Every structure is written in C-alpha cells, then in structure tokens.
Amino acid sequence: MSSHLLSKSSFIRGVQCEKHLYLYKYHYNEMDKVSEMQEAVFKRGTDVGKLAQQLFPDGIDASPKSAFEYSKAIAETKELIQKKQKIIYEASFFFSEVLSIADIVVNESGTLEIFEVKSSVSISETYLQDAALQYWVISNSGYKIKDFSIIYINNQYVRNGNLELDELFKIESVLNLILPMQDWVQEKVNRFKEVLRKKTIPSIDIGEHCHNPYICSFFQYCRKHIPDNSVFDLSGLHLDKKYDLYRNGIIKLEDIPDDVKLPKSAGLQLDVYKSKRNIIDKIAIKDFLSGLNYPVYFMDFETFQPAVPMFDNSKPYMQIPFQYSVHYKKSKESIPEHFDFLAEAANDPRVKFIINLLKITKGKGDIITYNKTFEISRLKEIAETFPEYNDEIQDRISRIKDLMLPFQKKYYYTNDMKGSYSIKYVLPALIPDLSYENLTINEGGLASIKFESLFYETDLIRIACTRTNLLEYCKLDTFAMVKLLEKLESL
C-alpha cells in the first residue's frame, strides 16, 4: 500500500483553497505560527473526543502511534473488524491514496456505524464535507456503513452533579446529507490529486476564501505584499468591499479615491489618516464627563469558558468569571486604590467572586467599565444562577457607565488607534508609556486559557507565575481606564 496523498485535514484545506492544500503538503514550514489560543482549541477538541468515547465504553484505541505508522494502524483496524471487535476508537481506513481516521466505529459483524465527534454546538457545512469524505473512503474500502452520525455539544445542557454524557452530547445522523455528496467528493479527490502532482504552487490570490470556513493557516504567508495602513485596516468596512478595492488595485489607504463610498467610521478613519489631524470633540467629551459621579470604581472581569461544564448550574461554553480588578478613586484628584480577586483553580469561583466584588463596590459612585455589555451580562448571569445576590447585583448594574463610548463614537480619535476603539489600541495611542505589549498575558482569550490550564497544573512555580501574570494583566485593564479618564478630563 502506498502512502497517503490526502487526509481529512488536507481535503478540507483543499476545499477552502487549492493553494492552501499545496502549501500544507509541500511547504509546511511556511505555515503561520500556531498561537497558544489555537493550541488550546485543538486540545479542547481532543479532550471532548476522549470524553465522547465514554458514550461507547470498552472500545480499543487503534490510533496510529506516530505519523509514520499509518499503515500499521490501517492494518490493525482491519484486523479488529475481522475479529468482530465491537467498538473501535480512532479507526484508520485507506482508499485511493486517501487516509481517513474515524473517531468511533461500532462494528456489527463487519457492518459499521461511524461517529465523528466535534466540540462545537452545531453541525457546520465543513463537518458534512469531512463526514462525506470519510464515508467515501470507508465505503470504498469495502465496508458496509449502516449509519454515519456527528456527535456534538448540547449547549442547553445544565450540569447538576455528575456529568450526564447522554445529555451533554447530541448525536445526529447525517447519512442522508452525505450520501448525495459522494460524487462531489470523488470529483474533489481527483482534482486535489492533480493539484498535488504539479511542480508549482497554484496561482491563487488572496480573497474572501482566506477567511472561510477558518482563517487560513498561511494567511500571513500569502499577505507579504500587503503594506501597513492598507484597505484591510479600515474598520467597519465589509470584507467583500475591502477585497473589491484590492482587486481594483487599491491597496494603500492613500490610494483610495475621494469618490469611493465608505461607511461613516471607515470614512472618518481615512480622513484622519490622510489629513494627519486627530479628532477631539471637546464638547461631546465634556458632556460625557459631566454624566460621571465620583467616587468612581473602574472595574474589569476575566472569564473562562469550559466546553464541558465543570460546575453545577453551568452550561457548555458559559462564561465563568474568575477574576476582577477594581481601581477606586474617591475624587478626580485622589490617588487610585487598587483591589483585586483571583479565584483558586479548584472549584466554582462564582460565589466567592461575587461576594468579594459586592463588598468592594458597596457604597455610592459610578462603576466604570470598558465595554459595559460584557460586565453587565456576566453580572446578570450570576444573579440568575445565585438569586440571593440579585438585589445587590442590580444596584451595581444600575451604576455602570461605559468609558468605551467616547472612543466608539469617535469623540476622540487618532490615527494610532487604527480604526479600532478596543482598549488595546486606544491605550497605547493616548498613553504611549502604558501598553499591553510587554505583558506575558496580554489579552482576555489568553487569560481565559491560562486560568483553565491551572486546573490541571501541578507545578507550583508555574502556578505562581501564571497567577502573577493574570493579576498583572487584569490590573492593567483597570489602570488603563484610570489613565484614559484622566486624559479625557485633562482636555
């Protein structure tokens, strides 16, 4: 048996873009660096897959032991099926230079039922394409397939006590959807083999397809010719409009003709870029500031979203707050005081979090957040789950003001904000001495996966380091707000 030319993963890449398929096969080293966030997503997929195996206990794992042992794994799967092994995990099949590894196979005397596990909460078109390819490989390698299902996460499941796997997972047959796709799979496989046998990289330019269904793993590689301050940096402009400009040879911001119609925010961004004159609407800023009442509490939360609920009264992917930072200023002139809370990664952090937060924010004065929807939504969820705190939580919600507003409405806008009103752009633009760049944890998504990793970490030094980094990151979020408000007030 010759080695495989295509796999499930490369097939899906090929469906996205033939150049992606080619680069993945022959120029793997050019692939963009995999971020910690992406690694966490892969790990989550593996963990969910392992958990779903418990729906079909007592199976044998036939997964290849290394990237060089696919042939052995294919032979092992064949042997297990012949020996009437009922449940097989990670079963390998091969047909016409295509390798397919099925997550769970139920074998009834050679007739197979296939289950593919996904850590998402719905079935996407890509999952169907993936399933259709698997069906094509397995059925053509001589097996009768009774059914083909996708197992995915039921986002309405609420944990209470032990995990109920039958409730956590949904199992849906997709056989009727993938059978009509078999000719399409055959055509694609033929085409992809042709592409892979060529000596040159397919000549495909960047386009909307680079973003769909996933951001391509060669995104940076294919964009080396795009300069800074390009049409792709315009905020509020639809992707297809950006590519329309690009395809018309308009790449740099300064190349955009005056008669091109842009949404308000993108137009404003372009004006500031071209004129090099900042926008500072002092009247609107003064009006915003006059609505703030001292003392003020600058407040920020961090949350994590376990795919499999870890605590009672929580659902899959629910945002669980585990940390806050609060800076308190009694008056405009006073020096800010800092308070924070970071839960132990041991059990449900929500009750300790809310008790602590309510204590710190007791009393009068506005509570300032940056993008209040996030904090308000988390507070409402806690109030719903733990109604004994509802009255106090409603008081805190009624006092929340949003410091993002003057930047979102472009009362204050400079070219350095690059069209964004995220605090990650606004802060260095207005307070160049303060930046997230030097922090080990420098964005919320990373804070989330770092906290979740603490549940499994045993090395005390690593735990201490991560906790320090989390505290530093969240503290900067609220200190940044202190400085931004001071900057607005100084105007």
Ligand code: SF4
């Ligand atoms: S970045 Fe776009 S053009 Fe380049 S390989 Fe990926 S999908 Fe294809």
